[in-house]
Amino acid sequence: MDQTYDVVVLGTGLKECLVAGVLSAVERMKVLHVDRNDYYGGESASLNLLQVFEKFAKERAMDKSAIAAKYGRYQDYNIDLIPKYIMGNGLLTKVLVKTGVHQYIQFRAGDGSFVVGKGGKIHKVPANDKEALRSSLMGMFEKLRARSFFVFVQNFVETDPSTHGGYNLHRMPARELYEKFGLAAETVEFIGHALALKTNERYLDEPAVNLVKAVRLYSDSMARFDTGSPYIYPLYGLGELPQGFARLSAVYGGTYMLAKHDVEVVYDEETGRACGVKSEGETAKAKFVVGDPSYFPGKTKVMGQVVRALCLLSHPIPNVNDAESVQIIIPAAQCGRRHDVYVLGAGSSHNVCAKGRYFASVSTTVETNDPQRELEVGLRMLGPIDELFYNVSDVHHPLADGVADGAFISTGYDATTHFETTVRDVIDIYKRITGKDLDLSKDDFTAADTSG
Amino acid sequence: MASNASAASVTTQAKLVLLGDMGAGKSSLVLRFVKGQFHEYQESTIGAAFLTQTVCVDDRTIKFEIWDTAGQERYHSLAPMYYRGAAAAIIVYDIQSQSSFARAKSWVRELQKQGNASLVMALAGNKCDMEEKREVQAEEAEAYAAENGLFFMETSAKAAVNVTELFHEIAVKLPRAPAPTAPGVVLTNQNRAPKNSQCC
Numbered sequence: 001m002d003q004t005y006d007v008v009v010l011g012t013g014l015k016e017c018l019v020a021g022v023l024s025a026v027e028r029m030k031v032l033h034v035d036r037n038d039y040y041g042g043e044s045a046s047l048n049l050l051q052v053f054e055k056f057a058k059e060r061a062m063d064k065s066a067i068a069a070k071y072g073r074y075q076d077y078n079i080d081l082i083p084k085y086i087m088g089n090g091l092l093t094k095v096l097v098k099t100g101v102h103q104y105i106q107f108r109a110g111d112g113s114f115v116v117g118k119g120g121k122i123h124k125v126p127a128n129d130k131e132a133l134r135s136s137l138m139g140m141f142e143k144l145r146a147r148s149f150f151v152f153v154q155n156f157v158e159t160d161p162s163t164h165g166g167y168n169l170h171r172m173p174a175r176e177l178y179e180k181f182g183l184a185a186e187t188v189e190f191i192g193h194a195l196a197l198k199t200n201e202r203y204l205d206e207p208a209v210n211l212v213k214a215v216r217l218y219s220d221s222m223a224r225f226d227t228g229s230p231y232i233y234p235l236y237g238l239g240e241l242p243q244g245f246a247r248l249s250a251v252y253g254g255t256y257m258l259a260k261h262d263v264e265v266v267y268d269e270e271t272g273r274a275c276g277v278k279s280e281g282e283t284a285k286a287k288f289v290v291g292d293p294s295y296f297p298g299k300t301k302v303m304g305q306v307v308r309a310l311c312l313l314s315h316p317i318p319n320v321n322d323a324e325s326v327q328i329i330i331p332a333a334q335c336g337r338r339h340d341v342y343v344l345g346a347g348s349s350h351n352v353c354a355k356g357r358y359f360a361s362v363s364t365t366v367e368t369n370d371p372q373r374e375l376e377v378g379l380r381m382l383g384p385i386d387e388l389f390y391n392v393s394d395v396h397h398p399l400a401d402g403v404a405d406g407a408f409i410s411t412g413y414d415a416t417t418h419f420e421t422t423v424r425d426v427i428d429i430y431k432r433i434t435g436k437d438l439d440l441s442k443d444d445f446t447a448a449d450t451s452g
Numbered sequence: 453m454a455s456n457a458s459a460a461s462v463t464t465q466a467k468l469v470l471l472g473d474m475g476a477g478k479s480s481l482v483l484r485f486v487k488g489q490f491h492e493y494q495e496s497t498i499g500a501a502f503l504t505q506t507v508c509v510d511d512r513t514i515k516f517e518i519w520d521t522a523g524q525e526r527y528h529s530l531a532p533m534y535y536r537g538a539a540a541a542i543i544v545y546d547i548q549s550q551s552s553f554a555r556a557k558s559w560v561r562e563l564q565k566q567g568n569a570s571l572v573m574a575l576a577g578n579k580c581d582m583e584e585k586r587e588v589q590a591e592e593a594e595a596y597a598a599e600n601g602l603f604f605m606e607t608s609a610k611a612a613v614n615v616t617e618l619f620h621e622i623a624v625k626l627p628r629a630p631a632p633t634a635p636g637v638v639l640t641n642q643n644r645a646p647k648n649s650q651c652c
Contacts (some may be wrong), residue, residue: 041532073569082458093639100637103502111636225637232637236536243531250522256529 001257001282005032007433008277008284010291011264013042014242014419015410018426019290019433021099021248024135025285027434029329031254032244032284034277038259038263043393043413046078046239046352052310056389071312072354078237079310079352081391082413083361085110085231085327088221091279091423092241093232094440095202101244106235108125108350109227111323115194118186122319122381125194142184149181149191153215169209177208177441191215193331193340199365199415200332200339217263217420226367231418265289265407274407288406290429293396296409300396305372308363309379312387316358317345319381324349324358327417328381335377339365342417343378357386365415401432408433463506463513466626467537470519472544473552474526477578480609481544482518485619492612507623514623516540535563540572540622545593547577547606548585553593560600569580572625573602576618580606 006029009020016033017040023029032238039045049071053061060273067074086092086107096102113125126132130278132150133143157163166310167177192198196214222231234240263279274289293300319345321328328343335341362378371392379385395412402408411425430438470478483489485503487565488530502519519538541563545556556575563573577588590606596607603621605616615651 046578068511073567088637093508097639105638106537107639226636232639235636236533240533240536243533246531247533250524253523255527257527258529 001032001279001284003032004285005040005255006030006287007032007087008286008289009033010265010277010289010295011035011042012037012040012242012246012258013292013410013413014044014238014245015426015429016042016290016292016423017242017245017249018095018423019408019410020254021101021245021252022426022430022438023433024249024254025099025440028252029359031249031256032277032286033254034263034279034284036259036261036263039238040258041081041242042294044080044238044242044288046080046084046237048075049074049079051434052077052079056258056310056391057387060387071357076348077352077357077359078239079239079359080361082238082308083310083346083359083363084238084417084419085233085344087217087418087420088224088227088230090217090221090418090420091440092419093429096244097425099245099248101248104244104247105240108231108235108325109225110229110231110325110327112229112320112326113194113231114320114326114328115190116328116334117190118334120334122328124321125190126280138184138187138191143155145182145184147188147189149178149183150215151217153212153221154215156212158209158213161281163395167208169212170207172208173205174208175192175204177211189331189333194329195219197329197416197418198340206241218242218291224270232325232326233350234347237350237352263295265291267405268304271339273405288402288408288409288433290410290433292410293398293412295400296398296407299405299407299409300398301413302394303397304395304414305361305366305371306395306413307366307375308361308391308393309372309375310389310391311360311362311379311382311385312353313358313360313382314382314386315383316347317343317360317381318383320345328378329417330377337364337374338367339415341375341378342415343381344417360385363415363417384397402429404433462511463515464626465515465517466539466623468516468518468540468542468622469534469538470521470542470544471525471530471556471563472542473549473555474523475545476546476549476556478542478544479520481542481578481607481615482520482620483575484609484615486518488612490612492610494592496510496631505619507539507619509623510614510617510621512623512628514626516619516623519549535566535568538568538571540574542576542618542622543602544576544578545588546579546583546587547582547590552589553577553588557596560602564600570627572622573600574618574622575602575604577604577606579608580613581608581611 005061010017012035020031024031114122123137126135155163196217260279262418265274266276270273276285316324324347326345330341332340340365346361347353348355353359360382362375397411398409427438486503505516507514543556545552594604605614605618621651
């Protein structure tokens with residue numbers, strides 16, 4: 001470790017691994033990547049069943065043979081600490097392809113997407129306009145109005161004002177655009193929460209262009225792989241993503257050290273700049289340090305909390321047409337809250353559970369002093385639960401951008417069920433470090449060589 | 453036209469991973485096999501995601517997708533993803549070094565922990581052109597391999613001894629009918645164009 005690097009990255013969460021991969025492969029920096037845990041992934045790891053009991057429920061912990069008797073092989077479980085789905089045409093997919101990291105990971109589509117409507121009824125989110133016309137979500141006239149909204153979104157080109165319907169979408173609030181199409185409250189809720197995937201109602205007062213782009217991302221994701229779902233998910237869980245980007249960094253010379261339990265940032269005594277890290281009596285020097293908030297005490301503030309219930313079931317989530325990998329959105333208004341509640345399911349077809357077992361999660365942004373209770377509306381939908389683990393996490397934001405003190409800190413993972421904000425944070429960190437925009441549209445990355 | 457003309461022989465993809473101590477010659481073996489090259493001072497990583505090479509065995513064509521450790525074995529930070537779905541593994545040691553042989557045994561234990569029963573494991577005693585500096589006797593390695601269900605060969609990437617043979621033998625040993633993998637999503641596929649328009 002007693003060496004000099006361009007950068008030390010702390011924590012092997014998805015954001016940190018993405019930054020390490022890009023700094024190695026694009027900037028050709030000399031990277032040292034360190035984690036205090038003995039596994040990859042930090043907050044965005046997927047853990048096996050032994051690790052899950054150890055982390056969340058020591059009092060219930062079982063040894064390997066007890067787990068084997070009850071749940072099958074512990075290694076067959078890959079339980080996401082922060083369950084999400086990947087938008088087929090989203091930023092993460094673009095980064096995966098541009099970096100070649102998609103070659104390390106196998107993906108499968110999600111089976112279906114659902115939304116809770118009036119009276120607690122679960123509706124399939126229509127996959128296309130034909131399905132929308134058959135859906136029980138809307139009445140006939142409303143369907144026609146909704147259809148003209150979808151046609152508008154589908155024809156929208158940001159750089160071509162003639163496709164903007166004569167509106168200034170950068171100024172007009174989303175609420176007003178809905179009004180122009182005469183859409184009813186239920187339709188607005190469905191579009192905003194089940195398609196645009198907004199976690200609360202604040203977007204209604206923000207520029208309509210953001211809404212249009214979010215709905216468009218959903219329909220483009222739907223169209224991209226023609227699987228009937230806008231979502232994809234890696235075999236063996238989301239923890240494969242950080243590992244994949246770590247491998248990218250390693251292929252370009254990045255050095256990886258795990259289980260450095262005592263690792264901490266070293267600051268220059270005179271300038272206060274982060275200038276390296278130390279662990280076990282050794283010091284690695286660097287021009288700057290990147291990491292997740294847990295490695296930078298005193299340099300972040302808590303902006304909120306997210307609560308997640310990680311559940312093991314012996315059956316797929318009920319009432320979703322036997323779909324094994326699903327997302328169910330419970331819009332805030334349907335459960336008397338300010339933030340939506342999300343239910344996600346996956347199973348052995350994505351290699352996250354032993355055969356015959358299922359994984360489900362319920363998550364939301366914390367609004368009260370009793371976060372576990374806030375999940376009840378979602379937990380009720382799961383049927384009998386074999387094991388339940390609560391994961392309440394503070395969402396930290398850095399106090400400064402890192403330019404002055406050389407400490408580039410990622411923000412914590414928010415409640416969204418996809419990776420758009422995750423990748424945006426990485427793009428932002430990259431810009432703070434290099435002063436450049438990370439260009440995903442061009443073949444920026446040296447594509448990994450796959451030919452013989 | 454989009455016609456997946458089925459050739460007489462079926463091509464099977466097989467992920468193959470290399471394990472072993474730094475400097476045992478993992479990258480050199482791959483480079484010799486894939487490109488027929490040898491560099492006296494091979495850089496510690498190949499600098500590529502993975503390399504591919506095709507081997508024909510009887511009526512079968514095996515396309516090896518060969519993963520190198522990318523240096524992540526150095527501080528024991530090899531990610532679980534490295535082993536996922538591997539059909540074969542070559543554990544490499546240097547016949548000039550007992551410690552690299554000891555490390556090879558610990559890699560075998562690591563692989564056995566993954567619990568993939570159908571994994572084909574090969575033990576390669578590399579640098580067998582350096583007979584005068586030999587520390588590990590072939591008999592010793594042979595006995596160890598037999599005990600642990602591996603097959604064993606001594607190789608030299610430098611002198612091109614037994615390299616092609618090693619990969620050929622793995623191809624022969626691969627199970628005939630690979631476990632059917634669930635249809636995945638290929639991220640580079642774009643489904644935006646009308647179907648049946650053009651073959652890629």
